[in-house]
Amino acid sequence: MAHLSILAAEFGEDIPYVGGLERGFPFRGRRIPFLNRQKGIYRSAVQTGPAALSIHTSAKSPYDDEIVEDGFIYAYRAGDVNQSDNRALRAAYELQVPIVYFIGTRPSWYKPVFPCYVRSDDPVARSVVVTPGTFVGPVDEPAPTPLEDLDERRYAVRQTRVRLHQARFRGRVVPAYSSQCAICTLKEIRLLDAAHIVGDLESGGEPTVRNGLSLCSTHHRAFDQSLVGVSPDYTVHVSRRLLEDEDGPMLDLLKGFHDIPLQLPVRELDRPDRERLEVRFERFLELAG
Ligand SMILES: [Zn+2]
Structure with a gap:
């Protein structure tokens, strides 16, 4: 998340994959991708824990009706509920670990929302609700933490939605010129x-x-x-x-x-x-x- 903050400072609200997110981040002497563009749910092979590291949706999603008051509805991957990607997503809920939600703003550009938490899990509807968290602690090393207060969560969702709209507006206007x-x-x-x-x-x-x-x-x-x-x-x-x-x-x-x-x-x-x-x-x- 610290590495993403640097990229966000460099590029603004949304970040291109090419020249930006593709750089990944260093971890234990290796370069780890931020996301897997071939599929929505991503867990790195170097992780020891079972939870997903990030999820992403393309530029066409989420539509506004996938945004609920206190979060974003995110669908399981097609297939078995216990298929490995779905297990990683559901483990992020069970363990309440922070993840990054990359929301597409135009082809190959993403707005990273972080930290995010999987707030609820509905295996029957085959979806989870992902909600923004916050950072607490010292400026140089703040720790991600969930927002417990409902009003704070709703506010965070509204803010994210506004920024997402701005990023998508920029994503349409700037290329037109x-x-x-x-x-x-x-x-x-x-x-x-x-x-x-x-x-x-x-x-x-x-x-x-x-x-x-x-x-x-x-x-x-x-x-x-x-x-x-x-x-x-x-x-x-x-x-x-x-x-x-x-x-x-x-x-x-x-x-x-x-x-x-x-x-x-x-x-x-x-x-x-x-x-x-x-x-x-x-x-x-x-x-x-
Ligand atoms: Zn000018």
Whole structure:
């Protein structure tokens, strides 16, 4: 989990398998995979205990109806209930050991949720409920622990769900723009975000590609702060406040992009929605000063 934290710090909410998760982690002089992409339930051969190390689902799953109030429903592997993968999953329940849940956000990208615990086991329905836990203890060596309080578990599930939606939104928007910033064309995937044109709490704020812009961290922040705006004719505008400000190398990063065309997605149907841009641009004009 410490190694996953490092990867998460490097890549953000979701982590690519290639160049990221495929590195695995070192353990007793060996390199151990984080997950097995060929099957959902994974227990490493070097483990002495019987419980699973991680589980995963692909980008299409879990659907929202597989998310219950205090956890995620995770199905057994097909076949015998006591088949080895199912035994490993059920042992994680019996022993209450922490596991990692890798949730697919786009093909070959996963959001790791950890620590997780198997909260309940239903061999008749052939499924378990997996719920997020927490870390307690010193900053340098916190120990994973289950959340005993129901309200805390529900809160953790809601948070995970929100982050999952954000990660999937990013997973749709950023590739639509050929994985570059729509303003400065920066291509560093680790610095690219999906910015909402209309905020997700407002009407029209759905997480669709047409309500998104692929922006680098700097331009995302500047867009959110109305320091840069995009007009419905797909032109980038920098606020007058910034344009009239003193020169400086950091400001050039923003000022240099005034009155340039936005880099659009290749596919026409992925292009930003002009009506949403208009709503947002009016606000920019009000605030840009
Ligand atoms: Zn940028």
